[in-house]
Amino acid sequence: MPLLVAGSIGIDDVKTPAESRKGLLGGSASYAAVAASFFSPVRLVGVVGEDFPDKYRVMFREKGIDQEGLKTEKGKTFYWAGEYFQDLNQRRTLAVELNVFERFQPELPPAYQDTDYVLLGNLGPALQSRVVDQVKRPRFIMADTMDFYIGSARPDLMALLKRVDAVCMNDGEARQLTGENNLIKAGKMLLGHGPKFAVIKKGEHGSLLFSGDRFFSAPAYPLEEVFDPTGAGDTFAGALAGYLASVGRTDFDALRQAVIVGSAVASFNVEAFSLERLLTLKRVDIDARCRAFRDISRIDEA
Amino acid sequence: MPLLVAGSIGIDDVKTPAESRKGLLGGSASYAAVAASFFSPVRLVGVVGEDFPDKYRVMFREKGIDQEGLKTEKGKTFYWAGEYFQDLNQRRTLAVELNVFERFQPELPPAYQDTDYVLLGNLGPALQSRVVDQVKRPRFIMADTMDFYIGSARPDLMALLKRVDAVCMNDGEARQLTGENNLIKAGKMLLGHGPKFAVIKKGEHGSLLFSGDRFFSAPAYPLEEVFDPTGAGDTFAGALAGYLASVGRTDFDALRQAVIVGSAVASFNVEAFSLERLLTLKRVDIDARCRAFRDISRIDEA
Numbered sequence: 386m387p388l389l390v391a392g393s394i395g396i397d398d399v400k401t402p403a404e405s406r407k408g409l410l411g412g413s414a415s416y417a418a419v420a421a422s423f424f425s426p427v428r429l430v431g432v433v434g435e436d437f438p439d440k441y442r443v444m445f446r447e448k449g450i451d452q453e454g455l456k457t458e459k460g461k462t463f464y465w466a467g468e469y470f471q472d473l474n475q476r477r478t479l480a481v482e483l484n485v486f487e488r489f490q491p492e493l494p495p496a497y498q499d500t501d502y503v504l505l506g507n508l509g510p511a512l513q514s515r516v517v518d519q520v521k522r523p524r525f526i527m528a529d530t531m532d533f534y535i536g537s538a539r540p541d542l543m544a545l546l547k548r549v550d551a552v553c554m555n556d557g558e559a560r561q562l563t564g565e566n567n568l569i570k571a572g573k574m575l576l577g578h579g580p581k582f583a584v585i586k587k588g589e590h591g592s593l594l595f596s597g598d599r600f601f602s603a604p605a606y607p608l609e610e611v612f613d614p615t616g617a618g619d620t621f622a623g624a625l626a627g628y629l630a631s632v633g634r635t636d637f638d639a640l641r642q643a644v645i646v647g648s649a650v651a652s653f654n655v656e657a658f659s660l661e662r663l664l665t666l667k668r669v670d671i672d673a674r675c676r677a678f679r680d681i682s683r684i685d686e687a
Numbered sequence: 688m689p690l691l692v693a694g695s696i697g698i699d700d701v702k703t704p705a706e707s708r709k710g711l712l713g714g715s716a717s718y719a720a721v722a723a724s725f726f727s728p729v730r731l732v733g734v735v736g737e738d739f740p741d742k743y744r745v746m747f748r749e750k751g752i753d754q755e756g757l758k759t760e761k762g763k764t765f766y767w768a769g770e771y772f773q774d775l776n777q778r779r780t781l782a783v784e785l786n787v788f789e790r791f792q793p794e795l796p797p798a799y800q801d802t803d804y805v806l807l808g809n810l811g812p813a814l815q816s817r818v819v820d821q822v823k824r825p826r827f828i829m830a831d832t833m834d835f836y837i838g839s840a841r842p843d844l845m846a847l848l849k850r851v852d853a854v855c856m857n858d859g860e861a862r863q864l865t866g867e868n869n870l871i872k873a874g875k876m877l878l879g880h881g882p883k884f885a886v887i888k889k890g891e892h893g894s895l896l897f898s899g900d901r902f903f904s905a906p907a908y909p910l911e912e913v914f915d916p917t918g919a920g921d922t923f924a925g926a927l928a929g930y931l932a933s934v935g936r937t938d939f940d941a942l943r944q945a946v947i948v949g950s951a952v953a954s955f956n957v958e959a960f961s962l963e964r965l966l967t968l969k970r971v972d973i974d975a976r977c978r979a980f981r982d983i984s985r986i987d988e989a
Contacts, residue, residue, distance in 0.1 A: 472868050566774050568891065569909040589870065590892035591904070602893070602906035602983050607871040638987065645986050679988070681904050684947050684981040685940065 387451075388630040390418045390623065391430035391491050391516045392506025392529075394437075394455070395463035398479075399658060401613055402471050409659035410441050411465055413506035413529065416619035419663050420650045421504065421627025422448040423671060428497045430454035430516065434462040434485045444664065453494045458485040473611045474588065493519040502630035505549070506619055507531050510541040517548050525635045527551040527582075529622045535562045543578060550635065551582035553622050559585045568593060569600075582640055584625070586618055594637075594644050601641040604682045606652035606674065613658045617651045620663070624650035624671075649674040689753075690932040692720045692925065693732035693793050693818045694808025694831075696739075696757070697765035700781075701960060703915055704773050711961035712743050713767055715808035715831065718921035721965050722952045723806065723929025724750040725973060730799045732756035732818065736764040736787045746966065755796045760787040775913045776890065795821040804932035807851070808921055809833050812843040819850050827937045829853040829884075831924045837864045845880060852937065853884035855924050861887045870895060871902075884942055886927070888920055896939075896946050903943040906984045908954035908976065915960045919953045922965070926952035926973075951976040 392414030398407045414431045421427050427450045435457060445452055463486035466479040491512055498521050505513040505528040513528055520526070526549045534542055535558055542562075546552055552575055560566055563574040568585055572595035575583035583595045587605070594601040625647035632639055649671050656662045694716030700709045716733045723729050729752045737759060747754055765788035768781040793814055803826040807815040815830055822828070828851045836844055837860055844864075848854055854877055862868055865876040870887055874897035877885035885897040889907070896903040927949030934941055951973050958964045 567911060569911045573911075587892065590889065591906075593909075600909050600983050602909070603986075604893075604904035604906070604984070607895075607902050607904070609869060609871045609875075641985075642987060675986075679986040681902050682906070682984050682986060683943075684905075684977075684984060685944060686981070 386501050386630045386633055387426040387428055388421050388502045388504060388627050389428045389430060389493075389497055389500040389516075389520065390414050390421060390504045390506060390626075391513070392417060392508050392619070393463055393486060394431040394433050395465050395486070397464075397615065397659065398466040399613060399615055400468040400479075401473070402469065403612065404658070406658050408438075410444075411615065411659065412463060413508065413616075413619040415441075416616035416654070416660060416663075417504055417506045417623030417626070418445065418450050419448055419660055420620040420623030420654070421630070422450055423624065423650065423666070423668055424627035424631040424646070425502070427451065427627070428454055428500055430491050430493060430497065432456045432458055432485050432489045434458060434460045437462045454492075454497055456492070458488070460485045467615070469614065473614050476614075491516050491519075501525065502626060503527070504622060504626040505529065505545075506622065510534055510538050510545040514541065514545050514548065517545070525550050525629060527553060527622065527626050529553045529618065530558065532558050532561060546575075547579035549580050551584065551640070552580045553584040553586065553625070555586045555588070555618060584644060586621060592621075592644055592648060594640055596637050596640065599637050601644065603641075603644045603648055604678060606648065606678065607681065608652060608655065611655045614655050615659065617655050620654040621647040621651040623647075645675055645678050646671070649678060688803050688932045688935055689728040689730055690723050690804045690806060690929050691730045691732060691795075691799055691802040691818075691822065692716050692723060692806045692808060692928075693815070694719060694810050694921070695765055695788060696733040696735050697767050697788070699766075699917065699961065700768035701915055701917055702770040702781075703775070704771065705914065706960070708960050710740075712746075713917065713961065714765060715810065715918075715921040717743075718918035718956070718962060718965075719806055719808045719831075719925030719928070720747065720752050721750055721962055722922040722925030722956070723932070724752055725926065725952065725968070725970055726929035726933040726948070727804070729753065729929070730756055730802055732793050732795060732799070734758045734760055734787050734791045736760060736762045739764045756794075756799055758794070760790070762787045769917070771916065775916050778916075793818050793821075803827065804928060805829070806924060806928040807831065807847075808924065812836055812840050812847040816843065816847050816850065819847070827852050827931060829855060829924065829928050831855045831920065832860065834860050834863055848877075849881035851882050853886065853942070854882045855886040855888065855927070857888045857890070857920060886946060888923060894923075894946055894950060896942055898939050898942065901939050903946065905943075905946045905950055906980060908950065908980065909983065910954060910957065913957045916957050917961065919957050922956040923949040923953040947977055947980050948973070951980060
């Protein structure tokens with residue numbers, strides 16, 4: 386089944402301890418859409434400026450990503466420049482230019498309005514809600530969010546949480562949103578705000594899935610080198626939601642498998658700058674890595 | 688098969704945000720021996736002073752812990768007082784009195800010298816090596832260590848690592864010992880120093896097992912409340928080693944199961960002050976928790 390992906394699309398300049406690169410494709414929707422495209426047809430909702438390179442549109446098309454919902458506005462595409470420090474867990478934003486993103490109001494083409502599976506990639510929660518307003522009978526909506534919106538748009542975010550089936554954020558953000566340091570309590574508190582499922586991403590420590598009294602702990606893939614962590618969370622969310630759309634299931638067991646699929650694709654994404662690794666990745670590579678996740682966390686019966 | 692456990696035995700005063708308690712049984716060997724006793728007969732090597740309460744000797748006896756190797760010396764028992772802060776991951780030592788522990792030289796009774804399975808609980812690495820000197824044909828030796836010895840006795844610790852089959856430490860200690868921030872690299876570097884197995888404990892994030900090119904990621908049990916984290920690492924190591932001795936195996940699959948058993952017993956230990964929870968714990972509780980670990984981390988075939 387198709388997955389609708391809404392979020393930011395941008396041009397990134399990224400500096401890591403190893404290398405600097407300019408003019409990279411970035412933004413939450415870019416990563417999420419490409420990651421989801423391994424599993425499902427994707428309908429993309431976002432905005433770019435007139436300067437948006439055609440090569441990225443071609444790439445989206447080759448990945449089977451429908452761009453009818455991608456608006457092109459007068460002006461420049463959203464721009465972000467950032468620098469990662471030695472351990473790659475810390476980063477500093479060097480520049481942000483909202484450009485056409487400043488006036489972005491997501492509008493779904495009529496053909497998108499009946500989409501069953503929806504991923505609200507990182508985006509202001511009021512804009513995420515506007516997407517929810519426009520889908521008619523969604524089966525599953527997942528929202529990603531981040532520290533900036535938790536701090537600056539908390540009421541909008543809390544209103545959004547009541548309208549989604551799943552929410553996804555990293556450990557620091559879950560602590561920030563709930564005010565609770567214990568991640569198990571924080572995960573349950575997220576459920577208390579509305580969603581049926583909550584996913585907490587812990588980077589090198591894997592991720593946690595909560596639903597009612599059920600719980601799943603996913604390992605991280607044992608990476609010795611991270612080249613560029615940009616977009617890892619968006620990739621995780623995109624692959625997770627794309628997998629769910631592909632199996633057409635939203636039960637707990639489907640979610641736990643989707644978390645592994647998301648972890649697997651995200652573990653590839655950090656191996657190269659921007660989306661480069663995802664562009665050479667094959668479905669068989671993902672399947673093999675999912676089996677590796679199974680092997681590294683398998684517990685036999687005593 | 689019996690397990691030899693060497694380490695410190697002390698009296699602790701512990702303050703947590705919830706409560707303060709004095710005169711508790713503490714020390715690495717106390718926790719490890721009781722944790723191991725659920726699985727194997729235990730031979731205890733340590734030293735106490737004349738003030739050591741008889742009730743603790745009775746408890747050891749009831750747990751089937753052989754105390755022939757427990758020396759009683761003139762003077763007072765090792766004493767530690769500490770305080771935990773709100774999040775319980777941070778603690779501050781308020782007082783340490785080495786007392787009889789200052790002149791401790793572990794001596795194995797003849798009946799202990801043929802023990803096949805040996806756990807060197809937290810103790811200075813020179814003393815741990817002295818224990819190794821005295822076991823005749825050990826099948827498996829595991830050493831635990833801590834930040835203090837990594838900082839103050841590094842040459843002794845490196846010499847010890849060449850003589851043990853497995854080493855166990857927490858994430859901060861693994862980073863301190865190897866100088867490597869990435870825990871996957873750090874784990875492999877630990878293997879490079881000698882042991883066939885390395886275990887890195889990550890507290891709320893579970894633990895990692897390394898051996899050659901093999902890797903296992905164990906989840907943490909989802910605890911919402913930690914009452915007293917004292918001795919969690921010692922309990923983990925004791926249950927892990929006791930389980931191995933009980934099955935008489937030292938292959939990778941036995942180690943991965945042992946890591947889960949260690950995690951399960953340690954998750955109980957933090958539910959009450961000192962060893963209190965371990966004293967009411969039943970083997971069926973441990974088995975049920977091991978099944979829970981299996982359930983929370985199970986990944987199905989795609």
